[in-house]
Amino acid sequence: xxxxxxxxxxxxxxxxxxxxxxxxxxxxxxxxxxxxxxxxxxxxxxxxxxxxxxxxxxxxxxxxxxxxxxxxxxxxxxxxxxxxxxxxxxxxxxxxxxxxxxxxxxxxxxxxxxxxxxxxxxxxxxxxxxxxxxxxxxxxxxxxxxxxxxxxxxxxxxxxxxxxxxxxxxxxxxxxxxxxxxxxxxxxxxxxxxxxxxxxxxxxxxxxxxxxxxxxxxxxxxxxxxxxxxxxxxxxxxxxxxxxxxxxxxxxxxxxxxxxxxxxxxxxxxxxxxxxxxxxxxxxxxxxx
Amino acid sequence: xxxxxxxxxxxxxxxxxxxxxxxxxxxxxxxxxxxxxxxxxxxxxxxxxxxxxxxxxxxxxxxxxxxxxxxxxxxxxxxxxxxxxxxxxxxxxxxxxxxxxxxxxxxxxxxxxxxxxxxxxxxxxxxxxxxxxxxxxxxxxxxxxxxxxxxxxxxxxxxxxxxxxxxxxxxxxxxxxxxxxxxxxxxxxxxxxxxxxxxxxxxxxxxxxxxxxxxxxxxxxxxxxxxxxxxxxxxxxxxxxxxxxxxxxxxxxxxxxxxxxxxxxxxxxxxxxxxxxxxxxxxxxxxxxxxxxxxxxxxxxxxxxxxxxxxxxxxxxxxxxxxxxxxxxxxxxxxxxxxxx
Numbered sequence: 001x002x003x004x005x006x007x008x009x010x011x012x013x014x015x016x017x018x019x020x021x022x023x024x025x026x027x028x029x030x031x032x033x034x035x036x037x038x039x040x041x042x043x044x045x046x047x048x049x050x051x052x053x054x055x056x057x058x059x060x061x062x063x064x065x066x067x068x069x070x071x072x073x074x075x076x077x078x079x080x081x082x083x084x085x086x087x088x089x090x091x092x093x094x095x096x097x098x099x100x101x102x103x104x105x106x107x108x109x110x111x112x113x114x115x116x117x118x119x120x121x122x123x124x125x126x127x128x129x130x131x132x133x134x135x136x137x138x139x140x141x142x143x144x145x146x147x148x149x150x151x152x153x154x155x156x157x158x159x160x161x162x163x164x165x166x167x168x169x170x171x172x173x174x175x176x177x178x179x180x181x182x183x184x185x186x187x188x189x190x191x192x193x194x195x196x197x198x199x200x201x202x203x204x205x206x207x208x209x210x211x212x213x214x215x216x217x218x219x220x221x222x223x224x225x226x227x228x229x230x231x232x233x234x235x236x237x238x239x240x241x242x243x244x245x246x247x248x249x250x251x252x253x254x255x256x257x258x259x260x261x262x263x264x265x266x267x268x269x270x271x272x273x274x275x276x277x278x279x280x281x282x283x284x285x286x287x288x289x
Numbered sequence: 290x291x292x293x294x295x296x297x298x299x300x301x302x303x304x305x306x307x308x309x310x311x312x313x314x315x316x317x318x319x320x321x322x323x324x325x326x327x328x329x330x331x332x333x334x335x336x337x338x339x340x341x342x343x344x345x346x347x348x349x350x351x352x353x354x355x356x357x358x359x360x361x362x363x364x365x366x367x368x369x370x371x372x373x374x375x376x377x378x379x380x381x382x383x384x385x386x387x388x389x390x391x392x393x394x395x396x397x398x399x400x401x402x403x404x405x406x407x408x409x410x411x412x413x414x415x416x417x418x419x420x421x422x423x424x425x426x427x428x429x430x431x432x433x434x435x436x437x438x439x440x441x442x443x444x445x446x447x448x449x450x451x452x453x454x455x456x457x458x459x460x461x462x463x464x465x466x467x468x469x470x471x472x473x474x475x476x477x478x479x480x481x482x483x484x485x486x487x488x489x490x491x492x493x494x495x496x497x498x499x500x501x502x503x504x505x506x507x508x509x510x511x512x513x514x515x516x517x518x519x520x521x522x523x524x525x526x527x528x529x530x531x532x533x534x535x536x537x538x539x540x541x542x543x544x545x546x547x548x549x550x551x552x553x554x555x556x557x558x559x560x561x562x563x564x565x566x567x568x569x570x571x572x573x574x575x576x577x578x579x580x581x582x583x584x585x586x587x588x589x590x591x592x593x594x595x596x597x598x599x600x601x602x603x604x605x606x607x608x609x610x611x612x613x614x615x616x617x618x619x620x621x622x623x624x625x626x627x628x629x630x
Contacts (some may be wrong), residue, residue, distance in 0.1 A: 015401045017356055063359035064542040064549055068567065090567030104362040141396070143617050254538050254565050258400035261535030262563065264582065267590035272397065286508050287578075 005126065016257055019061040019106025022082070022186055024099055029168045030085060034132065035097060036073075037084045039107065051076050053114030054139035055248055055276045058082070059256045060108030065095045069253045071136035072110060077146035082107070085135040093189075110257035112275050114248065115140050120218045125150040126209070126240075128231050130159045130202055130223025134167045136248045136275075137222045145181070152216065154181040155209055159202030159223070161188050163195045184208055202227070206234045214239035220246040228289065242284060245279035290434075291452040293461065293468040293556065294444070294476070304377065306464035310411060311373025314348070316341055325376070334378065339420055340603050344531035345376055345383050349406045353554040356402065360548035364606070367550070368402070373462070374410045380417040382601040384437050385430035386531030389410065389591070389599050391564040393534055401555070411456055412438035416483075419490050422604030424617060426491035430601040432484075442579060444479055494619045497588075497598060502621050504589040508581075512622050517577035519612045524557030526583065526614070529605040532591075558582050584619055 007178035025037040041047045061067040068090075074083035088097050099105065120141075125144055129137050143202050144151050156175065161221040166187065184205040186198045198205070202223075221228065228247065235245045243289040249269040251263035263270035265287050282288045295303060307313050316324035323338040325345060357366045379387075387407075394403035425431035433440060438457035441448040450468065452458050461468055461630035499530040527533040537556040542549035556563065558579050564572035573579050591599035606615040 001317060016398050017401075018366055019364050021362060021364070031475075061364075061551075063364070064360055064540050064546060066540050067551075085458060085569075093567065106359075106362070106364055106535070109527065250566060251572060252564050254536065259394065259398070259400055259534070260537070264558075264586065267593040 016108070017255070019059070019067070019108050021104050022107045024101055024103045024105060025081065025160065027099075027101055029287045030169075031165050033088045033271075034167055035086055035088070037086060037096075039082045039084065040080065041107075042104075047214055048078065051084065052082075052110035052139075054143045055114035056082075056110035056112045056135060057256070057275060058107050058111070059138075059253070060084070060092075060096070061093060061108070061115035062095050062099070063106065065092050067106075067254070068092045069111075069256060071139070071248070071275075073135050073138045075142040075146060076140050077143050078250070085132070085138065087132055109256060111271055113273060115220070115276050117143070121150050122152065122216075122219040123244075124154070124212050126155045126157070126212065126217060126219040126235075128157045128159075128202060128219070128221045128223070128239075130221075130231075131161065132166065132167070133222030133224075134158070134229075137220060138168060140220060141175075143179075144248075145175070148180050155212070156181055156183045157202055157205045158183070158185045159188070159205075159227075160186075162191060163187055163193075182208070189228065201230075203230045203234055206238070209238065212238060212240075215241065218244050218246060220247050225289075234273050235279075242283065243278045243280040246276055247279070247282070247289075248275045249277060291458070292472055293450045293470060294472055295441070295448045295450050295451065295468055297446055297448060299467045300336075300448070303464055303467050304328065306458065306467075307375045307377065307411075307413075309463055310375055310460060311409070312376045313377060315377035328331070328377070336378070336415070337377065339380075339417060339423070340605055340608065342604065342609075343529060343620075344386055344603065345379055346386065346531055346534070348374065348376060348410055349387070349390060349394075349403050350534060350536070350555075351406075353552060354402065355550040356553050356588075358548065358550050366401075367406055371405050373411055375413060377413045378411055378415045379437070380603075381414065381433040382423075382425040382428075382430045382603045383531060384412065384414050384433045384440075385428075386603070387424075387603045389532045389595075390437040390529045390534060391436075392595055411438045411460055412436070413438060413460075414451075416440075416442045416487070418487060420604075421492050422607045423491060424493045424602030424604060426488060426602070427493070427497065428598055428600050428602035431488070431491065442480065443483055444476060446623065447476070449476065449480055454508055469498045492602075493617055493623075495617060497620075500598065500620070501589040501592050504585060506578075507606070507623050510623075512541070512619075513577040513581050516614055516619070516622075517575070517579050520559070520576055520580055520614055521612060522559045522561065522576050522579070523611065524559040524567075525609045526606045527557030527559060527607045528555065530587075531601055531603055531605070532587070532599040535563075544601070558586075580614075584616075587616060588620070 022039045022041050025040050030036050057069045057071050057261050058080050059067050069082050073085045118244045187195050217240050219240045221231045254260035256271045258269040258272040266285050312330045314325050315328050315334045316323045317333050318335045323341045325341050355367050357364050376470050394400040436454045440451040535556045536553050538553050540551050587600045
């Protein structure tokens with residue numbers, strides 16, 4: 001006769017769906033409807049060791065309201081603080097704008113592939129931003145500037161509708177003064193006559209690009225949907241290979257870890273396999289943009 | 290794999306013994322349909338049942354459950370209603386369905402809500418006789434070699450019982466005296482004859498060769514719009530599909546408004562708001578786009594990722610869709626139509 005066995009039970013495991021408490025350390029308006037948030041984990045050691053890649057995102061939770069994905073605007077080269085640049089555009093952000101400094105929010109992440117820094121290092125880089133596209137690309141911009149000697153030539157092209165709608169105006173004006181990159185800023189319109197630089201579409205700035213080695217250049221774009229077609233055409237005109245043209249995509253997400261299904265595109269999940277994709281990905285995966 | 294024999298007459302006695310592991314659930318009849326119900330009386334079990342209305346996914350990903358409680362900005366995880374259970378009477382296709390969910394929920398970033406329920410649940414398979422809506426032979430999910438703790442196979446007066454896991458071995462030992470290890474050549478012949486006879490009963494067959502390529506080449510086909518013109522976007526296909534796993538979350542506050550729960554509940558890509566983002570942009574506004582996503586998941590994406598479709602051929606979409614859009618019809622239409630690239 002065989003003896004009866006003890007039946008095993010489940011062991012506890014870490015839960016990736018649980019938000020972590022973080023404190024809003026500072027917040028201020030960048031424009032009339034876009035606000036900048038500096039957020040820090042409650043534990044200082046955790047805050048200082050927190051590591052994200054440029055191009056990744058976090059899920060922000062407001063208890064009683066819900067949860068949504070947001071690009072990280074800060075760079076891991078400046079540890080201690082997580083920064084977000086958030087437009088007041090829906091139910092969750094309406095509430096988030098009511099949160100004051102020192103309020104506690106729930107945050108989990110970072111998620112997503114981020115930019116392929118290991119491939120971009122040593123290469124020339126060209127970043128093109130339109131409007132709110134600064135939110136995810138500021139992370140890459142600051143990362144390259146903080147590790148400037150690891151990268152080749154660097155162009156940063158920025159377009160906004162009007163001077164008032166330009167995000168990070170003071171910061172980008174200061175970057176424009178640096179001589180270790182070429183920073184070109186433009187606005188479509190200047191109703192108050194306060195804009196000191198060139199006016200017109202961001203694509204007009206491409207004429208000032210010179211000396212890039214296209215085969216060794218990564219070109220990254222983020223902005224309103226209408227912008228992509230024209231900017232990508234300029235990248236291709238420069239001779240930059242399609243797989244070195246990068247963009248970061250938005251989708252509805254409820255988990256960030258490939259479970260809820262909402263960001264599925266073909267056989268990939270935007271949250272796991274993206275949000276950073278190349279123009280080649282876009283061409284060969286239908287439905288991406 | 291270890292195999293044993295159990296006399297059919299001892300089935301009810303054995304089912305009763307399983308209750309010492311946990312709650313016993315199995316197919317029971319509801320009108321002319323079947324559902325997985327709790328077997329308070331083991332004689333309620335419907336051994337003849339084919340597909341249940343809702344697949345066994347409801348035990349691992351309940352239609353609605355709480356993920357955590359929040360109170361004054363503190364988050365406390367909750368694992369409610371997780372208890373040891375025995376699911377009896379799962380057919381091979383449904384076991385394949387669970388194995389597909391395992392890939393999704395236990396692979397990268399394991400989902401603790403799924404994992405805990407899965408680990409607390411014993412799975413006992415039961416062989417079945419297909420009807421005219423079963424497609425499992427075409428999806429190669431008509432037999433199981435794993436994914437169960439025990440599997441009962443038809444053998445005239447007996448069941449041939451495969452022991453598929455260490456837990457399965459534990460379950461046999463709950464009433465070891467009922468089982469015999471004496472499996473002879475005659476039993477083997479009966480088992481093979483039964484399997485051949487069963488295979489021949491699959492009437493709804495299709496060929497999945499090159500299905501991802503067919504989907505790719507049919508991306509701009511008018512078929513999607515034709516189907517969308519009929520589709521009611523009711524989402525029933527997602528509710529009954531054993532491998533549909535999309536969900537939404539929402540916070541439900543108590544009356545105090547300072548505390549509440551985050552709830553996770555089934556969603557369907559057929560719903561209008563499925564890909565709607567803040568600001569009002571909808572990435573899948575057209576019904577045809579959403580239908581295409583549903584079928585991309587079943588017939589293309591999963592094959593690309595895991596080498597098999599995420600359709601297990603259970604026939605629930607055939608049984609359920611009010612306008613007769615289902616896997617069999619979509620496959621046939623895709624294969625028969627003119628290809629537009």
